[in-house]
Amino acid sequence: MASARIGARALRDLLGDWRNEAPAYEGLADRVTLLLLDGRISSGSRLPAERELAAALELSRTTVAAAYRRLREAGYASSLQGSGTTTALPHGRSEEPAPGDAPISFTHASLPATRLLTGVLDDGLIDEYRSHFGSLGYDGVGQPGLRAAVADWYGRRGLPTDPEQIVITTGSQNAIHLAARALIARGDRVWAESPSYPNAFDSLRDVGARLITTPVTVDDGWDLDTLEATFRRSAPTVAYVIPDFQNPTGRSMSVRDRERFLEAAAGAGTTVLADEATAELDIDRGIRHPPLGAxxxxxxxxxxxxxxxxxxxxxxxxxxxxxxxxxxxxRIAAGRGATDLGVPIFEQLVAARLLPKSDEVAEERRAQLREGREVARSAIEELLPDWTFPARLDGGLAAWVNLGAPVSSQLALAARARGLLIAAGPRFGVDGAFERYARIPIAADPVALRRGIELIAEIWPSVRRVTRGELDYAGTVA
Structure with a gap:
């Protein structure tokens, strides 16, 4: 089977702002490696010819050749005469924890199951599940009971909702993709905050969106002046935003910010796609802001x-x-057949029982996230004084931490060799920015969270030496 070929321009766009203080060939090879490890480039993909990539990146062909050689030496690429350079994933190298090590993952910001989950798994639920055995077992909109429970959830938050307005999906990622397919045509301009949820970027790109972004920061939140100017100038078709406990910065829009954002969107004729997956993960904000729709x-x-x-x-x-x-x-329900036919009934029955208990779940999560936040804050302040933990983090699943140096990609590579998986900062942008940042999940198990930060502290002095080219490419310290 012929391998997929990545064009020079497509790779340039994926690389984004890949340059750092290391030699150019090292920086280029490191970024290609991370794209491969993150799954944004598939193993077995044919890379652009050296001359083509050199022209696209405005580099010498010698630099690109050195980067490709570095990839081959580390096992992340192979070459055959006349066939070019093809990506590969070496077995037993930095993409996998070393044998015998207990792997720790900082790549996913997620919590263990709520203690309330066990309580709903009773005989009555099983009987209700059995009652559906005579039906088809799936549909495009979701079970009536769950749609009513979701509508009630919005109503309690100040946004009256009819069950007819709800389409049930297999998680928020599927919801983003289905909504994007219904709202966006190939080539449409779509605004998104940056940094943001990387899988949302992927879904928006998959439907052909041309992404434009404006900043959101830990200290200042959304740059609404720039956002308003961008909306006036570009009139994006859709705007994707996480208004509560934004991923990864943890910021929330104030009511005033929400008003300005909605006014800018209305003036540009832009449909707002508001991701509220983290809306109820409050630690100590103490204020329940209304949904944007309200x-x-x-x-x-x-x-x-x-x-x-x-x-x-x-x-x-x-x-x-x-x-x-x-x-x-x-329209969203009618168009989902290309991706899935519906959501499993059992999961819908469970969710319908738990949604009315959302306040109890939120209280449980508040305690867990507060503990994780303080474990991360104290460990970073103690062990990584070069780093800056957010002064304000009142909710959400992760902390967007400033490393004090543009070495996030190098840190991610070095950490993998020690059995710790970290998503590099550039994964949360659209142009390869954010090399000075890493997302640390405060939702992680506190013991694993502390141990992961201890591992980072052990390798950090050597990672900082990347500016002198002393980091071995496989992620180990030379």
Missing amino acids: LAGRHGADVVHIGSASKSVWGGLRIGWVRAEPQLAR
């Missing part, structure tokens, strides 16, 4: 909401939803 009417803005039980209840409960006006909801 404020949209006064501005004439169109808002489609994305929600999920997977972040608050359990990642293994793959239940999400889209809230949209009935006509759009029907």
